[in-house]
Amino acid sequence: MKYQIVIAGIGGQGAVFLVKVLSIASAIKGQKCLGTENHGMSQRGGSVSCYVKVGNFYAPAIDEGQADLLIALEGNEGLRNIQYLKKGHGTIVVNADAKFPKVDFETVKIDAFTKAKNKEFSIEALNVYMLGITLAKDKNFPFSQSEIEQAITQMNAKAAPKNISVLHLAIADAKEI
Amino acid sequence: MKQILMGNDAIALALTHAGVDMVSGYPGTPSSEILGNFQKHSQKLNLNTYAQWATNEKVGFEVAYAGAISGKRTCATMKQVGLNVASDALMSASYIGLKGAMLLISCDDPGFYSSQTEQDSRSFAKFARIPVLDPATPQEAYDMVKLGIEISEKFESIIMLRPVMRVCHAREICQVDDTLHVEPLAGNFERNIPRWAAVPPAGRFRQGLEQLERLEVIKEWNWNNLIEPKAKALKGSKVLCLTSGTGDGYVREALEERGIEADVLKLDMPYPLPKEKIERLFETYEKVIIFEESYPCIEEQLSSPKLYGKLTKHVHQIDEFSKDKVLSTFANVGLIEKNNSYKSEKYNQPLPVRPPNMCPGCPHRDVFYSVMKVFKKKKSIYTSDIGCYTLGLNQGAIDTVLCMGASVSMASGFAISDPDKTVVATIGDSTFAHSGVAPLINAVYQKHKFILLILDNSVTAMTGRQTTPERANPTDIDLKKIVEGCGVTCYEYVYKPDLNQTVDFMKSLKNAYENADGPVVAVIREFCVLDKDRADEWLPKVYVEVDSEKCVSCDSCITAYKCPPMHYNDEGKMEIDPFLCAGCSACLDVICPTDAFIRKNKEGK
Ligand SMILES: Cc1ncc(C[n+]2csc(CCOP(=O)(O)OP(=O)(O)O)c2C)c(N)n1
Ligand code: SF4
Ligand code: SF4
DSSP states (O other): OOEEEEEEEESSSOOHHHHHHHHHHHHTTOOEEEEEOOOOOOOOEEEEEEEEEEEEEEEEOOTTTBBEEESSSHHHHHHHTTOOOOOOOEEEEEOOOOTTTOOSSSSEEEEEHHHHTTTSSOOOGGGHHHHHHHHHHOOOOOHHHHHHHHHHHHTTTHHHHHHHHHHHHHHHHTTTT | EEEEEEHHHHHHHHHHHHTTEEEOOOOOTTHHHHHHHHHHHHTTTOOOOEEOOOOSSHHHHHHHHHHHHHTTTEEEEEEEHHHHHHHHHHHHHHHHHOOOOEEEEEEEEOOSOOOOOOOOOHHHHHHHOEEOOOOOHHHHHHHHHHHHHHHHHHHOOOOOEEOHHHHHEEEEEEEOOOOOOOOOOOOOOOOOOHHHHHHHHHHHHHHHHHHHHHHHHHHIIIIEEEEEEHHHHHHSSSSEEEETTTTHHHHHHHHHHHHHOEEEOOOSBBBBBBBHHHHGGGGGSSSSEOOSSSSHHHHHHOTTEEEEEETSEEEEESSSOOOHHHHHHHHHHHHOOOOOTTTOOOSOOOOOOOOOOOOOOOOOHHHHHHHHSSSOOEEEEEEOOOSGGGGGGGGTTSBBBOOOOHHHHHHHHHHHHHTHHHHHEEEHHHHHHHTTTHHHHHHHHOOOOOOEEEOOEEEEEETTTTHHHHHOTTOOOOHHHHHHHHTTTTEEEEOOHHHHHHHHHHHHHHHOOOOOOOEEEEEEOOOTTOOHHHHHHHHOOEEEEOOTTTTTOOHIIIIIIIOOTTTEEEEOOOOETTTOOOOOGGGGGGTTTOOOEESSSSSSO
C-alpha cells in the first residue's frame, strides 16, 4: 500500500500533532511511514504544511501532483496546497464555509470554525475534529477508527478521552455532509 | 526495539546509546531539539550527563572539545550558520585531534526554510579536513551517530554529522538498541604540551602532516567499510547515480516510479573520498550523475568526463531536492524525455498571503510600534538582529538584518558613516549574550552614538524557547549589570501592555540620546506569549473588539501594529478574530485614531 497525505494549516493549529498520530497509526498497522514536520518558527499564524507518506517510500517530502489526500485545517491553506493532490484521484478534506470555490478534486467540506464558535468543540481540538471528518469521509483512508483511537491514546493517554470524544463528534457530524 | 522517532530524537537517543555524556550547543533550526531530547533520554535512563545550552556555538564547541581532549565522548550541536561562529575553534581542533571522541552535529537547511544561507556543512568539513557523515533518514541518523563516535575514537579526529532539515524533522519507525551497552568514559586530562598547545610554525607544521596522513587512512577506511560493500552489489547499468543524504531517497523513488534503469551508490561519508578507487568504478558506465545537497562537495573531489552534476549545470544549484528536480536532471542528461504530465495545477486566483508575524500579544510588537512613533523614518536607521523580533520588518521598523550580533556593530558603522541620522538597534536577550557584548564594548570605548534596545523576553523564543543564561541563573546573571560593566548606563523598562507607557519610555530614551556622547542602552523586560511559565501572569486576559460604527477602515492598525487577529470583515470593517486574540489589551489605546477598539464585554473567548 502507498498513501501520501499533505496536512496544511496555520501555525498553532496542530498539524504536527496529526503527523505524530498518523505515524503511530502506521506502526500499529505494521506499515512503513515517513513524515515531515514543520518546526520552522515559533510564532503562531504563518502557513504550515506537513507530509505523511505511508508505505514503501524513501524520500521525506511529497511532490506536487502526488498526494492522495489533503487535510486542510483552513480553507485558503487548502487552496494554497491544492497542486499537491494527484490529478484526477486526490481528495481534499477542508475546514471552510460555503464560499470555498469548486476545485477539480473530490471535496469534503465542513465549516468547523463556526462549530467551534458555537462551542460544539474547543478550537484547540480542530485538528482532531478534521481527522474525524477524514476518517468518516475519505473512502481510501488507510486507517480504521480503532487504529486512530489507539494512536491518539498512545500519543497522550491523559488527553485521549477528550480527543476521542471530538473524533466521535466529527464522525457523527460527517453524516450530514 | 522499534520506536517512532523524529530525526533529532533519533540522534539524541543514539548519543546516549553511544556513551556520550557531554553535549554542548547553541539552538538553531533545524538542530534545536537534539540537546533537549538528549536531556530527556538521560533523565529517563537515570544517566549522569552534562547537556547545556552554551552562550554561542564557539563556546559550545570548545566546551565539548575540551571534554573530548580529556578522554570523554562528547558532542556539539548547532545549525549550519552556527558553524561559522564555531569555525575558528574547529579549524585548529582539526589539526590537533583528540583523545576520547567528539561528534560535531551541524544541521543544514536546503531551501532556506529558516536560515539566512543555504551553506553546505559537508563542504565546511572538507575545508576543515574532518570526515563527515550524511544521513538520509532518522534511522540512518541514529546509526551514523553511533558510527561517528566509534570512528572518532578510532582516528582521534572530530567527526561531523550533517543532517538536513528533512532528516532532523522527519519522523520514521526506527530500529534502535534495547539497552545501553556503552559506558561513558571518565575524563582525565593528560598534559601533553606539544600536542594540546602546539604553536606555529614547527608544532602546527607537524600536526598538518599528521592531519594529511590521518585523512589518507580514513579514505581507505571509507572505501573498505562504507563504499566497497555497496559497490560490489551494483548491477551494472549504463548510468550510475552517486548520492549523498536525502538526495538518495528522491533518486530511488524517481527511478522506481518511472521504471528507469540505473545503479545507485550512496556515499555515506561524502568527505574524504578515495578518489582513484571511486573513479575506477566509472569505467563500466556511460554516465555518472551526482545528486547532493546543497553544494557540489562530492563533485569537487572527483574528475571524469562522464560526470554530470551541479558544476556541469545538469543538477539544480539552489533550493532543496524534490522528485521533480531529479526527473529534470534525468531529462537534462538525456535519460528520459521532458514530461510534466503528472503535475496538478496551482490554484489560479490570488490567495491572501500569510507571512510570518509575531504572535498576538507579543511585546516586541509594542516596542517597534513605539520606536516608529518616536524615531521618524526619514531621520533614522533601524538595524536589527536575528530572532522573533526580526518580524518587526512587518511594521517597517527594520532596515538591516545580517547575522547574530550585527545590529550593534552595524549601528556603530552607521553612526560613523551617516551621523545625521539616529540609529536605533534592536537585539534579543539570547542574541545579545551570543554576540552583542563585544560590539557594545567597542561602541562604548569609541563613543559611537546610537540607541540600543535589548528585548529581554527571558527565552530564546524563535528557536523554541530554550533557556537563556539569565533565566537559568537569575541571581548571578543580569543583563543590566552586563551593560553597565561594558561602561555605559543601562535604562530599564518593564513592559506593560499599555502603549502610552511604552511610547513614553521611548521618548525618554530620545531625550537621553540628545544629550549623549556614546551609545544609549536600554533593557526592556518582556515575556513570550508561548512561555507557559510566565505568560499567565503577564497577560491581563482583557479581550478586545471593534466598534464597527467608529471604524473608518483607515488601515492604521494593520499597517503600524499588525496583530494577527485584526482583519477586515465582509462589510469592510475591522474585526478581531476571537480565536486568535491573546487578550493582551495593548491595542485598546493609541493605535486607532477613532478609538474604535473597545473592551469586550464578556471575558474569555
Ligand atoms: C549563528 C546563529 N546561530 C543560531 C541561529 C538561530 N537563531 C535564530 S534567532 C535565534 C535567537 C533568538 O533569540 P533572542 O535573541 O532571545 O530573540 P527572541 O526570538 O527571543 O525574540 C537563534 C538562536 C542563527 N540564526 N545564527
Ligand atoms: S514566540 Fe514569543 S517572542 Fe516570538 S513572536 Fe511569539 S510571543 Fe513573541
Ligand atoms: S488584545 Fe489586541 S493587541 Fe492584544 S492580542 Fe488581541 S487583538 Fe492583538
